[in-house]
Amino acid sequence: MSLDRSYQASFNENNQEFVIAGKLRPRNEAEIRPLAEALDAALGKVRGTFYLNVKRLARLNNVAFRVITNLVSQVCDKRSDLRVEVVTSSVMGWSTRKFLPLASRLPNVSVNEYDQDFYPGQSYLEEGGFIPILRAQTKLTWTHERHVLPRHGLRPGMAMADVCCGIGDFAVLVQKEFSPASIIALDHSRTSLDYARKVAADFGVSNIEYVYGDASEMILEDSQFDFVTCRHSLQVFDKPELILKELYRICKPGGRVYVTNEKNSHCLGEPRADSIQWTYNEVARLWADYKMDIELGPKSRRFLIDAGFEDIKMDSFMVTNLDGDPQGFADIIQSWENVYAGEMARDRGDSPEFVAKFRQGFQDHIYAALHPKGYAGWPIWAASGRKPL
Amino acid sequence: MSGNRPLVEISMGIEAFASEWLHCDRISSYLARMVSHNRADSLLYANLLSSALNELLEIAFAHHGPEGNFCCRVSRSGEADVIELDLPCDAATLTFYSEAAQRLKRPDVAELYHSALFSPGSADPHLGLLEVAVDYRARISIVPDNGNRLKLAAEMALEGAAA
Numbered sequence: 277m278s279l280d281r282s283y284q285a286s287f288n289e290n291n292q293e294f295v296i297a298g299k300l301r302p303r304n305e306a307e308i309r310p311l312a313e314a315l316d317a318a319l320g321k322v323r324g325t326f327y328l329n330v331k332r333l334a335r336l337n338n339v340a341f342r343v344i345t346n347l348v349s350q351v352c353d354k355r356s357d358l359r360v361e362v363v364t365s366s367v368m369g370w371s372t373r374k375f376l377p378l379a380s381r382l383p384n385v386s387v388n389e390y391d392q393d394f395y396p397g398q399s400y401l402e403e404g405g406f407i408p409i410l411r412a413q414t415k416l417t418w419t420h421e422r423h424v425l426p427r428h429g430l431r432p433g434m435a436m437a438d439v440c441c442g443i444g445d446f447a448v449l450v451q452k453e454f455s456p457a458s459i460i461a462l463d464h465s466r467t468s469l470d471y472a473r474k475v476a477a478d479f480g481v482s483n484i485e486y487v488y489g490d491a492s493e494m495i496l497e498d499s500q501f502d503f504v505t506c507r508h509s510l511q512v513f514d515k516p517e518l519i520l521k522e523l524y525r526i527c528k529p530g531g532r533v534y535v536t537n538e539k540n541s542h543c544l545g546e547p548r549a550d551s552i553q554w555t556y557n558e559v560a561r562l563w564a565d566y567k568m569d570i571e572l573g574p575k576s577r578r579f580l581i582d583a584g585f586e587d588i589k590m591d592s593f594m595v596t597n598l599d600g601d602p603q604g605f606a607d608i609i610q611s612w613e614n615v616y617a618g619e620m621a622r623d624r625g626d627s628p629e630f631v632a633k634f635r636q637g638f639q640d641h642i643y644a645a646l647h648p649k650g651y652a653g654w655p656i657w658a659a660s661g662r663k664p665l
Numbered sequence: 666m667s668g669n670r671p672l673v674e675i676s677m678g679i680e681a682f683a684s685e686w687l688h689c690d691r692i693s694s695y696l697a698r699m700v701s702h703n704r705a706d707s708l709l710y711a712n713l714l715s716s717a718l719n720e721l722l723e724i725a726f727a728h729h730g731p732e733g734n735f736c737c738r739v740s741r742s743g744e745a746d747v748i749e750l751d752l753p754c755d756a757a758t759l760t761f762y763s764e765a766a767q768r769l770k771r772p773d774v775a776e777l778y779h780s781a782l783f784s785p786g787s788a789d790p791h792l793g794l795l796e797v798a799v800d801y802r803a804r805i806s807i808v809p810d811n812g813n814r815l816k817l818a819a820e821m822a823l824e825g826a827a828a
């Protein structure tokens with residue numbers, strides 16, 4: 277795994293964004309004159325706000341920093357109407373801190389660490405509340421997935437990446453059962469990664485590397501992995517195709533990308549089927565209001581085809597209260613209720629009457645799961661595609 | 666720096682090092698990657714360490730004595746990593762680094778760094794050192810050795826530094 281070798285620069289007039297990516301460590305100004313000229317020309321064309329996007333700029337020395345900031349300063353001094361927004365990413369570690377002094381010097385420059393605010397549902401997923409959900413879920417899905425994964429091409433000795441790994445328990449289970457050569461597990465939640473590292477250490481697992489990153493702009497190199505997984509996560513992005521593009525990019529030609537997703541409105545239970553169904557239809561609406569698609573499961577075939585994959589394979593399975601301890605299933609439902617009918621409903625501004633009815637459906641699902649003659653299910657779609665050779 | 670656990674070291678003639686600008690980038694990327702693998706977030710750590718190390722190497726590239734051995738070492742002391750550069754030195758180089766050492770001691774070193782970042786004309790030759798001291802909160806020591814060599818050490822705790 278290494279970083280890009282050199283820099284790429286491009287300007288998009290439609291959104292007035294100048295993107296610099298890769299590595300910029302010239303010996304002198306002359307070496308990056310083409311970049312300076314392109315940036316100067318771009319600044320000249322823009323009205324309103326100019327975006328300088330350095331989210332994927334991995335390396336920058338002071339020679340290049342001064343060339344860039346000199347140009348920006350000159351233009352800003354002359355044009356008080358122009359605003360310049362430097363868009364950095366916390367993933368790189370140094371870039372926000374490096375550019376902030378420019379914003380203190382120039383009133384029309386601001387620095388925005390964009391990944392603090394990518395999409396409406398993010399804070400729910402990245403902060404503590406989701407961890408219990410993920411933990412409860414993986415335990416039960418694994419009883420199915422361990423049988424499904426070989427059909428989708430997972431073999432011992434493979435180089436694997438788990439993107440949006442959450443608390444990393446899936447990576448540990450895969451490591452134990454399938455012995456891949458290595459696993460890189462990436463997520464954008466520091467809380468989850470800390471948890472993941474602790475779990476791996478407790479289990480004495482050493483060849484999983486937990487990496488902080490942004491799935492839509494990964495700093496992993498192209499064509500590195502035989503098997504790339506991304507579980508329950510396409511459904512949390514408002515633009516899943518951007519993530520798929522990245523999964524495709526890091527996958528080796530001939531390797532496979534494996535995704536799992538849900539269709540929550542198809543959760544079911546007996547008895548009390550109607551109340552359960554009502555609540556899960558509402559879950560789908562709630563997620564949609566946060567621009568996430570918890571109904572994505574059956575759409576994964578289309579997403580994979582549109583992303584350029586071939587030999588698509590698809591499975592669905594139903595996690596149920598009969599998969600093991602029914603209490604395990606009930607724990608999943610309870611963790612959903614806590615977050616969906618808790619902070620998410622509250623922040624949407626739902627009325628107490630709505631929340632009470634919403635909660636009832638979850639409780640009825642738990643009732644069905646624990647009922648001696650009851651049945652409760654949560655359907656999941658696993659899909660994979662091969663990156664063409 | 667005794668008591669530190671050396672992790673990795675690169676050594677070559679100073680002429681060889683200074684014959685090719687890309688050495689700064691290659692050595693900093695390589696060493697950073699090597700010493701980061703057992704840090705909690707290896708990619709982030711390597712990114713930060715590489716940035717700091719590259720600035721120091723670029724300074725050594727431009728300011729060193731004419732001949733002798735050049736050595737770059739990274740060692741670990743607890744949470745901190747120590748970058749050490751050991752290089753040949755002549756009178757002019759010695760003056761350059763002693764002046765840097767004086768400036769690094771000043772209480773207003775952060776302002777020095779920020780004004781050097783945006784200074785008009787050619788860049789302040791100490792800029793990289795100021796940056797490593799301020800942005801990476803490194804403890805930097807510069808110690809002449811025998812009048813013809815110099816040891817530059819920068820100790821920094823980068824873990825969690827990005828947050």
Ligand SMILES: C[S@@+](CC[C@H](N)C(=O)[O-])C[C@H]1O[C@@H](n2cnc3c(N)ncnc32)[C@H](O)[C@@H]1O
Nearest residue numbers: 401410440441442463464465490491507508509
């Ligand atoms: C529903 S969870 C699924 C986690 C895990 N795959 C599992 O099945 O347990 C979605 C995960 O995506 C992560 N995530 C959200 N946005 C991300 C981004 N831009 N880059 C990387 N991970 C992200 C969240 O932190 C969260 O851990």
